[in-house]
Amino acid sequence: MPATLHGQLVVAISSRALFDFEAENEVFEAGDDRAYMALQQARLDEPAPPGVAFSLVKKLLAFNADGEKRVEVVVLSRNDPISGLRVFRSAAHYALPIERGVFTRGQSPWRYLRPLSSQLFLSANDDDVRQALAAGVAAARVMPLSRQASSAHPQELRIAFDGDAVLFSDEAEQVFQRDGLQAFQAHEQARAHQPLPAGPFKPVLEALRRLQAATRSGMRVRTALVTARSAPAHERAIRTLMNWQIEVDEAMFLGGLAKGEFLREFEPDFFFDDQAGHVASAAAHVPAGQVAAGVAS
Template sequence: MALTLDDKLVVAISSRALFNLEEENRLFDAGDDKAYMRLQFERLDVPAKPGVAFSLVQKLLAFNDDGVKRVEVVMLSRNDPVSGMRIFRSGKANNLQLERGVFTQGRAPFGYLRALGAHLFLSANEKDVRDALALGFPAARVLTESTQAGSNYPNEVRIAFDGDAVLFSDEAEQIYQRDGLPAFQQHEIEKATVPLPDGPFKPLLAALHRLQKASTPHMRIRTALVTARSAPAHERAILTLMDWHIEVDEAMFLGGLPKGEFLREFEPDFFFDDQTGHVNSAAQHVPAGHVSSGVSNPAN
């Protein structure tokens, strides 16, 4: 029987999202490919330090510790194959079971998401993230300056999501931005029993829900909805999740309050939001990623 990833949670991730390669990346961004490759080769046996998404990946891979492969993490990177050697060695040095990778030497790698059947793509490259979202894959630009994840919950993968334009479509957000808060509230009251259309990250939430139900004794998943919605608009969000038969463990309806301090208390391994202001606020406290979707992120 041919190998398949169909029954696994598949995370595709770039080198800079997983490891701290900011020093090396300055050479890459300057266009000096040869110097970049030379530096990576010189540091072949120098393990790269953990990056912003390291905690998320480490904990997700721990779902495989009992010998049952439930999660697959695949390197998907603009790096060259030589630099890819360092990435795999860094994974081994950090006790990460990384087996698969695609290294495209400067070319956009997002096209391989379809072959992988990825449930999530994390990259520091904004264009790659936008292109992945356009293909229908949950994707976020990792803020490499984000605070590293805390260590208070070693046996829990904690993930927080914004609602509109992330888990849900931006249908309601469009009304808010066009007509203001009173029109938004009235629209959501009238549509309270009508489920919101799917947003770009519903497939990831659904995959996490399946993994959550298959939790091992030593690892769990805890999810949170962290949204600017407040009562009465909260009802439509809750009823939409119920219609999807998906539960979140915590829901925060903040009515426009800054999200960062609430996220600091939740301590997620990663937070996803479509609005740069919320993401930048969150990044001061937790690992954060920007989802370039919806009315707040017009196409360039």
């Protein structure tokens, strides 16, 4: 029987999202991939520093600690195979049990998401993220220079999500962008009992809840909804989650306040938002990525 990833939460991640390859990437961006390959080869025995999504990956893999495979992390990268050697060696150095990888030497790797059955893709490349989202896979462009995750919660995976265009569709956001705040509030109040359509990250939140219910590894999941909505538009968001039978642990209805300082207090391993301004506010305090979906992105 061939190997299968069926039943697992499969996360595909680029090498720059998992490790800090920013110095090496400057050589790559200069257009000389041979020089980049030579640099990576010269540093094969030098573990790369942790990147913006390192804590997220480490904690996800910890859900397999009791011997049951619940999470699979696959490196999906524009790197060349030689550079892939350093990625796997770096993973081994940090005791990350990552076994699979696809390295495409400059070509977009998103097309391999389907055979991997990936539910989440994290990359520093905006084009790859947009193509993944268009293919129906939850994806975010990580901010490589984001603040690293807090080490205060080693047994708890903490993830924060924006609402509109992330957990939910951008239906309501379209009203806000077109007609303004007052029209948005009226639109949402009138539809408080009508569930919002699903956004690209609903399956990720569902998978996290299944992970929490199934685990015997000692790890926990804590989630937060962090949204610019405020009352009365908050009700539709909460009722939508109730309709989906999905719970979040915390909900922040910030009415347009900057999200960064609130996220600093929540201390997530990662935060997902569709708007560049919110992501920039968050990245000063926590690991963050932009979901390039919806009218506002």
